[in-house]
Amino acid sequence: MKQRISLLQRELSQPKPFVSPAQEGVVALLLTADLLRRRLIEIIEPHGITLQQYNVLRILRGADEGLPTMTIGERMIEQTPGLTRLLDRLEAKDLVHRVRGDDDRRQVRCTISAAGLALLKTLDPAVDAADERLLSPLGEKEQRKLVEMLEAIRSGNS
Amino acid sequence: MKQRISLLQRELSQPKPFVSPAQEGVVALLLTADLLRRRLIEIIEPHGITLQQYNVLRILRGADEGLPTMTIGERMIEQTPGLTRLLDRLEAKDLVHRVRGDDDRRQVRCTISAAGLALLKTLDPAVDAADERLLSPLGEKEQRKLVEMLEAIRSGNS
DNA sequence: CGTCAATACTTGATACGTCAACTATTGACG
DNA sequence: CGTCAATAGTTGACGTATCAAGTATTGACG
Numbered sequence: 001m002k003q004r005i006s007l008l009q010r011e012l013s014q015p016k017p018f019v020s021p022a023q024e025g026v027v028a029l030l031l032t033a034d035l036l037r038r039r040l041i042e043i044i045e046p047h048g049i050t051l052q053q054y055n056v057l058r059i060l061r062g063a064d065e066g067l068p069t070m071t072i073g074e075r076m077i078e079q080t081p082g083l084t085r086l087l088d089r090l091e092a093k094d095l096v097h098r099v100r101g102d103d104d105r106r107q108v109r110c111t112i113s114a115a116g117l118a119l120l121k122t123l124d125p126a127v128d129a130a131d132e133r134l135l136s137p138l139g140e141k142e143q144r145k146l147v148e149m150l151e152a153i154r155s156g157n158s
Numbered sequence: 159m160k161q162r163i164s165l166l167q168r169e170l171s172q173p174k175p176f177v178s179p180a181q182e183g184v185v186a187l188l189l190t191a192d193l194l195r196r197r198l199i200e201i202i203e204p205h206g207i208t209l210q211q212y213n214v215l216r217i218l219r220g221a222d223e224g225l226p227t228m229t230i231g232e233r234m235i236e237q238t239p240g241l242t243r244l245l246d247r248l249e250a251k252d253l254v255h256r257v258r259g260d261d262d263r264r265q266v267r268c269t270i271s272a273a274g275l276a277l278l279k280t281l282d283p284a285v286d287a288a289d290e291r292l293l294s295p296l297g298e299k300e301q302r303k304l305v306e307m308l309e310a311i312r313s314g315n316s
Numbered sequence: 317c318g319t320c321a322a323t324a325c326t327t328g329a330t331a332c333g334t335c336a337a338c339t340a341t342t343g344a345c346g
Numbered sequence: 347c348g349t350c351a352a353t354a355g356t357t358g359a360c361g362t363a364t365c366a367a368g369t370a371t372t373g374a375c376g
Contacts, residue, residue: 019286020286020289020290021293021298021301021302021305022289022290022292022293022294022301023286023289023290024301024305025289025293025296025301025304025305025308026194026198026289026292026293028304028305028308028309028312029187029190029191029194029304029308030191030194030195031235031308031312032187032191032308032311032312033187033188033190033191033192034191034235035235035311035312035315035316036184036187036188036311036315037188038235039315040184050361050362052362052363068324068325069324069325070323070324070325077189077192077193077196078363079363079364079365080324080325080326081325081326081327081363081364081365081366082362082363082364083325084325084326084327085326085327085361085362085363086362086363089361089362101324104323104324104371104372105324105370105371105372106323106324106325106370106371106372107323107324107325107371108324108325128177128178128181131178131180131181131183131184132178132180132181133315134180134184134311134315135179135180135183135184135311136180136314137310137311137313137314137315138183138307138310138311140179142307143179143180143182143183144179145303145307146183146186146187146304146307147179147182147183147186149296149300149303149304150183150186150187150189150190151186152295152296153190153193153194153292153293153295153296154186154189154190154193155295156294156295157193157194157197157291157292157295158193208331208332210332210333226354226355227354227355228353228354228355236333237333237334237335238354238355238356239333239334239335239336239355239356239357240332240333240334241355242355242356242357243331243332243333243356243357244332244333247331247332259354262341262342262353262354263340263341263342263354264340264341264342264353264354264355265341265353265354265355266354266355
């Protein structure tokens with residue numbers, strides 16, 4: 001069997017071959033996600049918010065009644081302390097509102113503001129186009145297969 | 159055709175379905191990579207180094223003669239300034255050595271120390287096992303397919 | 317009803333990453 | 347050979363993330 005040198009090995013200029021496809025897969029996954037992240041950052045940060053802030057806004061857009069801080073934290077993969085300050089910054093830019101919960105006064109209900117919605121709206125076309133472009137090396141059937149495999153990895157490791 | 163609600167939608171508790179598999183794929187990729195990253199961090203950080211520092215050590219292990227800072231930077235996806243300080247911290251822990259280059263005195267040649275190699279050696283079994291476990295929800299053939307698809311995405315977007 | 321653990325944050329200390337200057341060195345060009 | 351742009355790396359300022367500890371509120375239990 002001829003020794004194939006993978007793209008990944010060339011990218012890393014590593015003399016040693018990967019021991020297993022699993023090892024190669026993990027590295028490939030991390031590198032690919034980094035690439036996607038950078039591409040999305042290029043689109044989003046010029047508009048004055050970080051990718052994380054953008055993600056929070058999108059989550060809030062999906063929840064008409066707003067969400068308590070911790071619920072947002074569960075949906076992102078972020079600790080609450082970081083979120084408090086991230087929300088501080090979003091609030092300072094008037095992209096979200098926060099109000100102490102009526103029923104449970106420990107909670108803070110966060111809602112996206114009109115300005116936040118407007119910002120997302122201007123970003124939507126570029127982000128959607130980027131998503132399409134980034135995954136365009138795969139056919140639609142492959143894209144579905146990819147999503148399926150990634151879901152398997154996540155549900156097998158949660 | 160019956161409306162399928164993907165795992166991803168449930169994970170995000172998003173009422174709205176994804177517009178396209180590409181959009182879903184990008185989010186899935188980012189979430190999955192985050193999960194892997196956290197699992198690797200759980201293994202590595204208790205040993206006193208961060209995941210990034212670990213990655214640098216692995217790169218240096220692969221280069222017997224050491225590497226200049228910028229070359230490391232190219233192989234990670236990190237800017238030079240961050241690397242300088244990351245290397246400062248690794249050097250403070252005596253896991254790497256740095257010497258001004260002889261031929262080009264602007265360069266700094268970084269080499270992994272004996273202690274660095276020893277640390278990697280103690281981490282290797284756990285990291286290798288984690289890689290296997292993390293991708294174990296996929297069969298080996300699927301793992302190869304995944305690597306191939308991720309490579310396609312990267313080479314289509316570099 | 318009072319106590320006390322659990323919950324939902326918030327704040328402070330610290331670490332890390334990034335951008336923008338800055339220094340040292342190199343290499344090309346007149 | 348001298349100048350000057352390019353390169354390699356460092357440093358300072360800043361934004362953000364994380365851990366630990368603190369505050370306010372809730373809910374269960376005696």
